[in-house]
Amino acid sequence: RTKDKFPLPWARIRNSLGTSFSRRQRGDKNYNLNNALTHYESALTVFTVEQNFFEFIAIKYNYALTLKKAERFSEATAALKTNLEYLESWKQVNTSFEENEQPSPDLEKS
Numbered sequence: 001r002t003k004d005k006f007p008l009p010w011a012r013i014r015n016s017l018g019t020s021f022s023r024r025q026r027g028d029k030n031y032n033l034n035n036a037l038t039h040y041e042s043a044l045t046v047f048t049v050e051q052n053f054f055e056f057i058a059i060k061y062n063y064a065l066t067l068k069k070a071e072r073f074s075e076a077t078a079a080l081k082t083n084l085e086y087l088e089s090w091k092q093v094n095t096s097f098e099e100n101e102q103p104s105p106d107l108e109k110s
Contacts, residue, residue, distance in 0.1 A: 015040065060083045
């Protein structure tokens with residue numbers, strides 16, 4: 001399977017298809033939005049918060065916006081809150097890392 005051999009390109013294509021269907025003006029709106037959600041969900045089987053943080057966050061955000069377009073407001077709100085929690089956690093980890101980071105010695109001074 002393509003997903004097994006080339007997971008990242010496969011997931012990026014699914015994300016692009018999700019974006020295309022979410023923006024599509026022709027055809028049935030619900031059909032397009034449901035296809036978009038399905039493609040985003042597929043992409044998220046590869047992009048995980050642990051391994052692909054920023055791509056994961058971007059796809060989850062697009063997923064939430066598509067839920068909003070589909071008037072699935074409670075699901076959209078929950079998805080956005082989850083994304084915000086991930087971002088807050090990332091910020092805390094990176095802020096504490098920066099605070100604990102020791103300045104590197106200036107090797108040129110003697």
